[in-house]
Amino acid sequence: MVGIVIVSHSYKVAEGIYDLAMQMAAENDHIIPAGGMEDRAIGTDAFKIMAAIEQADTGDGVAVLADLGSGIMSAEMAIEMLDGGDIKVRIADAPVLEGAISAAVASTSGASLDEVIEAAEEARTASKLS
Secondary structure, eight states: OOEEEEEEEEEEHHHHHHHHHHHHHOOOOOOOEESSSTTTTTTTOHHHHHHHHHOOOSOEEEEEEEESSHHHHHHHHHHHHHEEEEEEEEOOSOOHHHHHHHHHHHTTOOHHHHHHHHHHHHHHGGSOOO
């Protein structure tokens, strides 16, 4: 099962998105929130994100979703810091909330890393109004 890491500058936002994603994909225990700094202050921490990636990994890869540009930069740094580079990691260019839910459902359905990333990125174009 593809793991998912939710990166937000806010600890509470990452935890909230995690809660929603788990409601949609309760069987997936490899969704990991990585929000805020270690002391829960606003910010992103590459070491915290790296640890989340390692925890989320099942061998099928890890999809990372982030809220803002510096969250992406911290995620990229975390990926570079991974020992050995044995974990397949991709960052989705997707809205963090809608993307995380779509990714969680796809992952729980047995989708590949590429398919999970695609599901997350498709959330960019989903209309909320008909």
